[in-house]
Amino acid sequence: MRGPGRSARRPSALSHGALLLGLMGLGGVVSGMQARARTLNRLDPVTMAGQGLLAPVAILGGVVHDGLAGAGAGLLYGAALRDENARLRALANAARLYDDRVALLDAELRERAEGRTAVRAVGRAPLTARIVGYAAAEGRVTLDQGTANGVRPGLAIVSGGGLLGTVQTAARNRATGLYVASPNLRLGVMDVSRRPPALGLLQGGGAGEAVATFYDVRTPVEVGDRVVTSGFGELVPRGLLVGRVVAVETDDRYGVVRALVLPEASLGASRTVEVVR
Amino acid sequence: MRLRTLLLLALSALLVGLDWAWEARHPRLGADLPVLMATVAGLLLPRPLATLVGWSAGFLHGLAAAQNAGFHAATGAVAAFALSSWERPAREVTPAVGAAVAAAAALVVGLGRNLVFPSASVGADLLATAASVVANAVLAAPLVLLGRRVGVDSNR
Numbered sequence: 004m005r006g007p008g009r010s011a012r013r014p015s016a017l018s019h020g021a022l023l024l025g026l027m028g029l030g031g032v033v034s035g036m037q038a039r040a041r042t043l044n045r046l047d048p049v050t051m052a053g054q055g056l057l058a059p060v061a062i063l064g065g066v067v068h069d070g071l072a073g074a075g076a077g078l079l080y081g082a083a084l085r086d087e088n089a090r091l092r093a094l095a096n097a098a099r100l101y102d103d104r105v106a107l108l109d110a111e112l113r114e115r116a117e118g119r120t121a122v123r124a125v126g127r128a129p130l131t132a133r134i135v136g137y138a139a140a141e142g143r144v145t146l147d148q149g150t151a152n153g154v155r156p157g158l159a160i161v162s163g164g165g166l167l168g169t170v171q172t173a174a175r176n177r178a179t180g181l182y183v184a185s186p187n188l189r190l191g192v193m194d195v196s197r198r199p200p201a202l203g204l205l206q207g208g209g210a211g212e213a214v215a216t217f218y219d220v221r222t223p224v225e226v227g228d229r230v231v232t233s234g235f236g237e238l239v240p241r242g243l244l245v246g247r248v249v250a251v252e253t254d255d256r257y258g259v260v261r262a263l264v265l266p267e268a269s270l271g272a273s274r275t276v277e278v279v280r
Numbered sequence: 281m282r283l284r285t286l287l288l289l290a291l292s293a294l295l296v297g298l299d300w301a302w303e304a305r306h307p308r309l310g311a312d313l314p315v316l317m318a319t320v321a322g323l324l325l326p327r328p329l330a331t332l333v334g335w336s337a338g339f340l341h342g343l344a345a346a347q348n349a350g351f352h353a354a355t356g357a358v359a360a361f362a363l364s365s366w367e368r369p370a371r372e373v374t375p376a377v378g379a380a381v382a383a384a385a386a387l388v389v390g391l392g393r394n395l396v397f398p399s400a401s402v403g404a405d406l407l408a409t410a411a412s413v414v415a416n417a418v419l420a421a422p423l424v425l426l427g428r429r430v431g432v433d434s435n436r
Binding site for chain 1: 293294296297298300301302304305327328331332335339340343344346348349350351353354357358361
Protein backbone atom coordinates (compact mmCIF):
# COMPACT_ATOMS: atom_id res chain seq x y z
CA MET A 4 0.00 0.00 0.00
CA ARG A 5 2.85 2.36 0.77
CA GLY A 6 5.06 1.18 -2.07
CA PRO A 7 4.34 3.88 -4.63
CA GLY A 8 4.18 6.53 -1.96
CA ARG A 9 7.62 5.64 -0.63
CA SER A 10 9.25 5.96 -4.05
CA ALA A 11 7.57 9.31 -4.53
CA ARG A 12 8.63 10.57 -1.05
CA ARG A 13 12.34 9.79 -1.36
CA PRO A 14 13.37 13.13 -2.86
CA SER A 15 11.12 14.87 -0.38
CA ALA A 16 12.83 13.06 2.52
CA LEU A 17 16.11 14.44 1.24
CA SER A 18 14.71 17.91 0.99
CA HIS A 19 13.30 17.56 4.48
CA GLY A 20 16.73 16.57 5.73
CA ALA A 21 18.22 19.56 3.95
CA LEU A 22 15.65 21.77 5.60
CA LEU A 23 16.56 20.36 9.00
CA LEU A 24 20.26 20.88 8.35
CA GLY A 25 19.60 24.37 7.07
CA LEU A 26 17.60 25.27 10.15
CA MET A 27 20.26 23.85 12.43
CA GLY A 28 22.92 25.79 10.55
CA LEU A 29 20.87 28.95 10.98
CA GLY A 30 20.54 28.09 14.66
CA GLY A 31 24.30 27.72 14.87
CA VAL A 32 24.82 31.14 13.28
CA VAL A 33 22.40 32.77 15.71
CA SER A 34 24.02 30.87 18.53
CA GLY A 35 27.44 32.23 17.61
CA MET A 36 26.01 35.73 17.33
CA GLN A 37 24.47 35.41 20.77
CA ALA A 38 27.69 34.11 22.27
CA ARG A 39 29.74 36.93 20.75
CA ALA A 40 27.28 39.57 21.97
CA ARG A 41 27.27 38.05 25.46
CA THR A 42 31.07 38.14 25.56
CA LEU A 43 30.82 41.87 24.89
CA ASN A 44 28.11 42.23 27.57
CA ARG A 45 25.55 43.17 24.98
CA LEU A 46 22.27 41.80 23.72
CA ASP A 47 22.37 40.77 20.08
CA PRO A 48 19.76 42.19 17.66
CA VAL A 49 18.11 38.80 17.07
CA THR A 50 17.54 38.27 20.79
CA MET A 51 16.23 41.80 21.13
CA ALA A 52 13.86 41.25 18.22
CA GLY A 53 12.71 37.91 19.62
CA GLN A 54 12.11 39.33 23.06
CA GLY A 55 10.31 42.30 21.53
CA LEU A 56 8.05 39.89 19.66
CA LEU A 57 7.30 37.79 22.72
CA ALA A 58 7.16 40.54 25.33
CA PRO A 59 3.54 41.62 24.61
CA VAL A 60 2.29 38.06 24.96
CA ALA A 61 4.42 37.50 28.05
CA ILE A 62 3.29 40.72 29.70
CA LEU A 63 -0.36 40.00 28.92
CA GLY A 64 0.06 36.41 30.09
CA GLY A 65 1.75 37.61 33.26
CA VAL A 66 -1.04 40.05 34.00
CA VAL A 67 -3.67 37.39 33.43
CA HIS A 68 -1.71 34.89 35.51
CA ASP A 69 -1.27 37.33 38.37
CA GLY A 70 -4.93 38.29 38.25
CA LEU A 71 -6.07 34.69 38.28
CA ALA A 72 -3.59 33.79 40.99
CA GLY A 73 -4.75 36.76 43.08
CA ALA A 74 -8.39 35.89 42.58
CA GLY A 75 -7.72 32.24 43.39
CA ALA A 76 -5.76 33.14 46.50
CA GLY A 77 -8.57 35.47 47.54
CA LEU A 78 -11.12 32.69 47.20
CA LEU A 79 -8.99 30.05 48.87
CA TYR A 80 -7.34 32.03 51.60
CA GLY A 81 -9.58 35.10 52.01
CA ALA A 82 -10.91 34.19 55.44
CA ALA A 83 -7.51 33.11 56.73
CA LEU A 84 -5.90 36.27 55.36
CA ARG A 85 -8.56 38.42 57.03
CA ASP A 86 -7.92 36.73 60.37
CA GLU A 87 -4.19 37.02 59.89
CA ASN A 88 -4.59 40.69 59.05
CA ALA A 89 -6.59 41.31 62.22
CA ARG A 90 -4.00 39.46 64.28
CA LEU A 91 -1.16 41.46 62.72
CA ARG A 92 -3.01 44.70 63.37
CA ALA A 93 -3.46 43.72 67.01
CA LEU A 94 0.23 42.88 67.23
CA ALA A 95 1.18 46.19 65.63
CA ASN A 96 -0.99 48.06 68.13
CA ALA A 97 0.52 46.12 71.01
CA ALA A 98 4.01 46.87 69.73
CA ARG A 99 3.17 50.57 69.45
CA LEU A 100 1.83 50.64 73.00
CA TYR A 101 4.88 48.75 74.17
CA ASP A 102 7.16 51.26 72.46
CA ASP A 103 5.33 54.15 74.12
CA ARG A 104 5.63 52.44 77.46
CA VAL A 105 9.33 51.80 77.00
CA ALA A 106 9.89 55.42 76.00
CA LEU A 107 8.02 56.60 79.10
CA LEU A 108 10.00 54.33 81.38
CA ASP A 109 13.24 55.40 79.71
CA ALA A 110 12.37 59.03 80.33
CA GLU A 111 11.55 58.28 83.95
CA LEU A 112 14.78 56.42 84.49
CA ARG A 113 16.73 59.25 82.92
CA GLU A 114 14.98 61.84 85.07
CA ARG A 115 15.54 59.80 88.16
CA ALA A 116 19.24 59.43 87.44
CA GLU A 117 19.50 63.15 86.75
CA GLY A 118 17.68 63.91 89.99
CA ARG A 119 19.98 61.76 92.08
CA THR A 120 23.00 63.27 90.39
CA ALA A 121 21.72 66.77 91.07
CA VAL A 122 21.17 65.98 94.76
CA ARG A 123 24.57 64.42 95.20
CA ALA A 124 26.13 67.39 93.41
CA VAL A 125 25.00 69.65 96.25
CA GLY A 126 26.37 67.27 98.87
CA ARG A 127 23.11 65.83 100.15
CA ALA A 128 21.61 62.33 100.26
CA PRO A 129 18.66 61.68 97.95
CA LEU A 130 15.55 59.86 99.14
CA THR A 131 13.48 58.47 96.33
CA ALA A 132 9.78 59.06 96.77
CA ARG A 133 6.89 58.11 94.57
CA ILE A 134 4.27 60.66 93.72
CA VAL A 135 0.98 59.13 94.75
CA GLY A 136 -1.26 62.11 94.16
CA TYR A 137 -1.42 65.28 92.11
CA ALA A 138 -3.37 68.42 92.71
CA ALA A 139 -2.35 70.19 89.56
CA ALA A 140 -4.56 73.23 90.05
CA GLU A 141 -2.99 73.93 93.45
CA GLY A 142 0.48 72.92 92.37
CA ARG A 143 0.70 70.25 95.02
CA VAL A 144 1.91 66.66 95.03
CA THR A 145 1.59 63.87 97.57
CA LEU A 146 4.61 61.66 98.20
CA ASP A 147 4.74 58.15 99.65
CA GLN A 148 7.57 59.03 102.06
CA GLY A 149 7.17 60.78 105.39
CA THR A 150 8.82 61.58 108.69
CA ALA A 151 9.64 57.90 109.18
CA ASN A 152 12.30 58.33 106.54
CA GLY A 153 13.44 61.78 107.53
CA VAL A 154 11.11 63.84 105.37
CA ARG A 155 10.16 67.13 106.99
CA PRO A 156 8.57 70.38 105.84
CA GLY A 157 10.84 72.70 103.92
CA LEU A 158 13.05 70.03 102.32
CA ALA A 159 13.66 70.39 98.62
CA ILE A 160 12.12 68.01 96.12
CA VAL A 161 14.04 67.38 92.93
CA SER A 162 12.74 65.92 89.70
CA GLY A 163 14.99 65.35 86.74
CA GLY A 164 17.74 67.88 86.85
CA GLY A 165 15.78 70.61 88.59
CA LEU A 166 13.93 71.68 91.70
CA LEU A 167 10.33 70.54 91.62
CA GLY A 168 9.33 72.24 94.88
CA THR A 169 9.58 71.89 98.63
CA VAL A 170 7.90 69.69 101.20
CA GLN A 171 4.94 71.50 102.70
CA THR A 172 3.61 69.00 105.24
CA ALA A 173 4.89 65.64 106.41
CA ALA A 174 3.14 62.76 108.17
CA ARG A 175 4.71 59.46 109.14
CA ASN A 176 4.44 57.87 105.70
CA ARG A 177 3.09 60.69 103.59
CA ALA A 178 4.20 64.14 102.64
CA THR A 179 2.86 66.90 100.46
CA GLY A 180 5.04 69.08 98.31
CA LEU A 181 4.47 72.50 96.76
CA TYR A 182 5.42 73.05 93.18
CA VAL A 183 8.01 75.69 92.55
CA ALA A 184 5.51 77.67 90.45
CA SER A 185 2.91 77.61 93.20
CA PRO A 186 2.03 81.13 94.47
CA ASN A 187 2.37 79.89 98.05
CA LEU A 188 6.04 79.02 97.65
CA ARG A 189 8.82 81.52 98.38
CA LEU A 190 12.42 80.61 97.92
CA GLY A 191 15.81 82.33 97.91
CA VAL A 192 17.48 82.06 94.50
CA MET A 193 20.43 83.44 92.63
CA ASP A 194 21.25 84.11 89.02
CA VAL A 195 24.45 82.15 88.50
CA SER A 196 24.91 83.30 84.93
CA ARG A 197 26.13 86.64 86.32
CA ARG A 198 29.37 87.34 88.13
CA PRO A 199 28.99 87.79 91.00
CA PRO A 200 25.71 85.84 91.23
CA ALA A 201 22.71 88.07 91.77
CA LEU A 202 20.53 87.16 94.76
CA GLY A 203 16.76 87.29 94.60
CA LEU A 204 13.52 85.90 95.95
CA LEU A 205 11.45 83.49 93.93
CA GLN A 206 7.71 83.31 94.21
CA GLY A 207 5.44 81.10 92.18
CA GLY A 208 3.34 82.89 89.65
CA GLY A 209 0.98 80.05 88.84
CA ALA A 210 0.51 78.87 85.27
CA GLY A 211 3.74 76.92 85.44
CA GLU A 212 5.98 79.97 85.90
CA ALA A 213 7.66 81.73 88.80
CA VAL A 214 8.90 85.27 89.28
CA ALA A 215 12.34 86.00 90.71
CA THR A 216 12.60 89.48 92.20
CA PHE A 217 16.06 91.08 92.45
CA TYR A 218 16.11 94.02 94.85
CA ASP A 219 18.62 96.09 92.96
CA VAL A 220 17.51 97.88 89.83
CA ARG A 221 21.01 97.54 88.41
CA THR A 222 20.99 93.74 88.59
CA PRO A 223 22.12 92.60 85.11
CA VAL A 224 19.65 89.75 84.60
CA GLU A 225 19.18 88.58 81.05
CA VAL A 226 16.96 86.14 79.23
CA GLY A 227 18.43 82.65 79.29
CA ASP A 228 20.18 83.07 82.69
CA ARG A 229 20.26 80.04 84.97
CA VAL A 230 18.56 80.48 88.33
CA VAL A 231 19.50 78.17 91.22
CA THR A 232 18.66 77.93 94.90
CA SER A 233 20.67 80.30 97.05
CA GLY A 234 20.93 77.88 99.99
CA PHE A 235 20.76 80.51 102.71
CA GLY A 236 18.18 78.49 104.62
CA GLU A 237 18.96 75.28 106.47
CA LEU A 238 16.76 72.96 104.51
CA VAL A 239 17.20 73.77 100.82
CA PRO A 240 20.83 73.40 99.72
CA ARG A 241 22.65 75.85 97.53
CA GLY A 242 22.95 75.24 93.83
CA LEU A 243 19.83 73.26 92.87
CA LEU A 244 18.75 74.34 89.41
CA VAL A 245 15.38 76.07 89.51
CA GLY A 246 14.99 77.15 85.91
CA ARG A 247 15.87 79.69 83.27
CA VAL A 248 14.90 83.31 82.79
CA VAL A 249 12.48 83.79 79.92
CA ALA A 250 11.61 87.49 80.41
CA VAL A 251 13.02 90.44 82.36
CA GLU A 252 11.22 93.53 83.59
CA THR A 253 12.84 96.47 85.39
CA ASP A 254 10.55 98.30 87.80
CA ASP A 255 12.15 101.68 88.50
CA ARG A 256 9.31 102.73 90.79
CA TYR A 257 10.05 100.00 93.31
CA GLY A 258 13.70 99.71 92.37
CA VAL A 259 13.57 96.02 91.50
CA VAL A 260 14.18 93.72 88.57
CA ARG A 261 11.64 90.98 88.02
CA ALA A 262 12.58 87.94 85.99
CA LEU A 263 10.07 85.43 84.76
CA VAL A 264 11.54 81.97 85.41
CA LEU A 265 10.48 78.81 83.59
CA PRO A 266 11.06 75.92 86.03
CA GLU A 267 13.35 73.13 84.89
CA ALA A 268 11.14 70.48 86.51
CA SER A 269 7.56 70.21 85.37
CA LEU A 270 4.72 68.92 87.45
CA GLY A 271 3.39 65.60 86.20
CA ALA A 272 6.40 64.73 84.07
CA SER A 273 7.61 62.06 86.44
CA ARG A 274 6.17 59.59 88.92
CA THR A 275 9.25 59.52 91.15
CA VAL A 276 11.17 62.38 92.74
CA GLU A 277 14.13 62.78 95.05
CA VAL A 278 13.72 64.40 98.45
CA VAL A 279 16.89 66.25 99.43
CA ARG A 280 17.56 65.35 103.07
CA MET B 281 4.31 30.20 2.96
CA ARG B 282 0.85 28.88 3.52
CA LEU B 283 -1.56 30.55 5.90
CA ARG B 284 -1.64 27.45 8.08
CA THR B 285 2.13 27.59 8.48
CA LEU B 286 1.93 31.22 9.52
CA LEU B 287 -0.82 30.42 11.97
CA LEU B 288 1.21 27.61 13.47
CA LEU B 289 4.25 29.82 13.83
CA ALA B 290 2.10 32.50 15.45
CA LEU B 291 0.73 29.87 17.83
CA SER B 292 4.29 28.87 18.64
CA ALA B 293 5.14 32.47 19.44
CA LEU B 294 2.01 32.79 21.55
CA LEU B 295 2.74 29.67 23.55
CA VAL B 296 6.40 30.54 23.98
CA GLY B 297 5.38 34.00 25.19
CA LEU B 298 3.06 32.41 27.74
CA ASP B 299 5.86 30.01 28.66
CA TRP B 300 8.13 32.99 29.27
CA ALA B 301 5.54 34.65 31.52
CA TRP B 302 4.91 31.41 33.38
CA GLU B 303 8.58 30.61 33.91
CA ALA B 304 9.18 34.09 35.29
CA ARG B 305 6.75 33.24 38.08
CA HIS B 306 7.31 29.51 38.54
CA PRO B 307 10.86 28.81 37.34
CA ARG B 308 10.83 25.19 38.38
CA LEU B 309 7.28 24.18 37.61
CA GLY B 310 6.77 25.08 33.96
CA ALA B 311 5.55 22.93 31.15
CA ASP B 312 8.35 22.79 28.61
CA LEU B 313 6.34 24.46 25.89
CA PRO B 314 8.95 24.29 23.13
CA VAL B 315 9.16 20.54 23.68
CA LEU B 316 5.40 20.37 23.76
CA MET B 317 5.08 22.30 20.52
CA ALA B 318 7.72 20.16 18.82
CA THR B 319 5.93 17.02 20.01
CA VAL B 320 2.48 18.02 18.87
CA ALA B 321 3.80 19.38 15.59
CA GLY B 322 5.80 16.19 15.03
CA LEU B 323 2.72 14.07 15.64
CA LEU B 324 0.28 16.06 13.53
CA LEU B 325 2.10 17.99 10.83
CA PRO B 326 3.90 17.13 7.64
CA ARG B 327 7.60 16.77 8.24
CA PRO B 328 8.88 20.11 6.85
CA LEU B 329 6.17 22.07 8.62
CA ALA B 330 6.69 20.11 11.85
CA THR B 331 10.43 20.73 11.66
CA LEU B 332 9.87 24.43 11.09
CA VAL B 333 7.42 24.71 14.00
CA GLY B 334 9.68 22.72 16.34
CA TRP B 335 12.66 24.82 15.35
CA SER B 336 10.85 28.13 15.73
CA ALA B 337 9.36 27.17 19.10
CA GLY B 338 12.78 26.23 20.46
CA PHE B 339 14.40 29.25 18.84
CA LEU B 340 11.91 31.70 20.31
CA HIS B 341 12.19 30.04 23.69
CA GLY B 342 15.96 30.47 23.59
CA LEU B 343 15.63 34.12 22.62
CA ALA B 344 13.01 34.84 25.26
CA ALA B 345 15.10 33.37 28.01
CA ALA B 346 18.31 34.90 26.56
CA GLN B 347 19.75 31.40 26.46
CA ASN B 348 21.37 29.60 23.55
CA ALA B 349 18.66 29.97 20.91
CA GLY B 350 20.50 27.77 18.45
CA PHE B 351 20.66 24.87 20.86
CA HIS B 352 16.97 25.09 21.73
CA ALA B 353 16.01 25.47 18.08
CA ALA B 354 18.03 22.40 17.11
CA THR B 355 16.45 20.38 19.91
CA GLY B 356 12.95 21.38 18.82
CA ALA B 357 13.64 20.77 15.15
CA VAL B 358 15.19 17.34 15.69
CA ALA B 359 12.36 16.28 18.00
CA ALA B 360 9.71 17.37 15.51
CA PHE B 361 11.58 15.89 12.58
CA ALA B 362 12.01 12.56 14.37
CA LEU B 363 8.40 12.34 15.46
CA SER B 364 7.06 13.34 12.05
CA SER B 365 9.14 10.54 10.56
CA TRP B 366 6.98 8.12 12.52
CA GLU B 367 4.68 7.46 9.61
CA ARG B 368 0.99 7.33 10.42
CA PRO B 369 -2.03 9.41 9.52
CA ALA B 370 -2.34 12.31 11.91
CA ARG B 371 -6.01 11.57 12.45
CA GLU B 372 -5.00 8.38 14.19
CA VAL B 373 -3.13 10.30 16.85
CA THR B 374 -5.55 10.50 19.75
CA PRO B 375 -5.26 13.06 22.56
CA ALA B 376 -4.15 10.21 24.83
CA VAL B 377 -1.30 9.31 22.48
CA GLY B 378 -0.34 12.97 22.17
CA ALA B 379 -0.35 13.32 25.95
CA ALA B 380 1.75 10.21 26.43
CA VAL B 381 4.32 11.21 23.82
CA ALA B 382 4.54 14.79 25.13
CA ALA B 383 5.00 13.46 28.68
CA ALA B 384 7.72 11.09 27.49
CA ALA B 385 9.46 13.89 25.61
CA ALA B 386 9.33 16.12 28.71
CA LEU B 387 10.76 13.29 30.76
CA VAL B 388 13.62 12.69 28.34
CA VAL B 389 14.42 16.40 28.08
CA GLY B 390 14.17 16.92 31.85
CA LEU B 391 16.37 13.98 32.74
CA GLY B 392 18.80 14.80 29.94
CA ARG B 393 19.06 18.38 31.11
CA ASN B 394 19.76 17.22 34.66
CA LEU B 395 22.47 14.92 33.35
CA VAL B 396 24.10 17.64 31.27
CA PHE B 397 23.66 20.39 33.85
CA PRO B 398 23.64 18.60 37.21
CA SER B 399 22.59 20.69 40.15
CA ALA B 400 22.99 20.28 43.88
CA SER B 401 19.25 20.08 44.38
CA VAL B 402 18.51 16.72 42.79
CA GLY B 403 15.16 16.42 44.57
CA ALA B 404 14.00 19.79 43.28
CA ASP B 405 15.15 18.89 39.76
CA LEU B 406 13.22 15.65 39.81
CA LEU B 407 10.18 17.46 41.13
CA ALA B 408 10.48 20.02 38.35
CA THR B 409 10.81 17.26 35.76
CA ALA B 410 7.77 15.47 37.14
CA ALA B 411 5.78 18.71 37.10
CA SER B 412 6.86 19.32 33.51
CA VAL B 413 5.83 15.80 32.50
CA VAL B 414 2.37 16.25 33.98
CA ALA B 415 1.93 19.75 32.55
CA ASN B 416 3.05 18.64 29.08
CA ALA B 417 0.67 15.71 29.13
CA VAL B 418 -2.25 17.84 30.27
CA LEU B 419 -1.56 20.52 27.66
CA ALA B 420 -0.84 18.12 24.80
CA ALA B 421 -4.27 16.47 24.86
CA PRO B 422 -6.31 19.57 23.92
CA LEU B 423 -3.67 20.68 21.41
CA VAL B 424 -3.87 17.34 19.63
CA LEU B 425 -7.65 17.48 19.72
CA LEU B 426 -7.56 20.98 18.28
CA GLY B 427 -5.13 19.89 15.54
CA ARG B 428 -7.39 17.01 14.53
CA ARG B 429 -10.45 19.26 14.52
CA VAL B 430 -8.91 21.77 12.16
CA GLY B 431 -8.15 18.94 9.78
CA VAL B 432 -4.40 18.75 10.00
CA ASP B 433 -3.23 15.53 8.43
CA SER B 434 0.36 14.90 7.63
CA ASN B 435 -0.65 12.55 4.84
CA ARG B 436 2.86 11.20 4.75
